Amino acid sequence: MGSSALRFSKLNSSNYRSWAFNMRLYLESMDLFEFADGSAVPPAADATEAARRTFANRAKKAWTYICLAVEPEQKIHIRDTTTSNAAWDALRNQFARVSVR
Secondary structure, X not given: OOOOOOOOOOEOOOOHHHHHHHHHHHHHHOXXXXXXXXXXXXXXXXXXXXXXXXXXHHXXXXXXXXXXXXXXXXXXXXXXXXXXXXXXXXXXXXXXXXXOO
């Protein structure tokens, strides 16, 4: 996802509510939101290597898309995350109460 693929504004200090809604729609359209909300179920222990790899790739995509949709000066809030759920929660915890839109 390059910045040209985003059809909405990146997260900044004042647009969390609209950004979160648009980001959710974006991830839902790619069948990836379950990774952001934490409901993704990992493959069973006896799953094939291909199934485990597919799950890991989808998880990485969701995290990457979230991170790329954040303005550089706000990335400090997600810099230490490694999952989309951790990034999603960190951004919500940081911005949900202060957003004006």
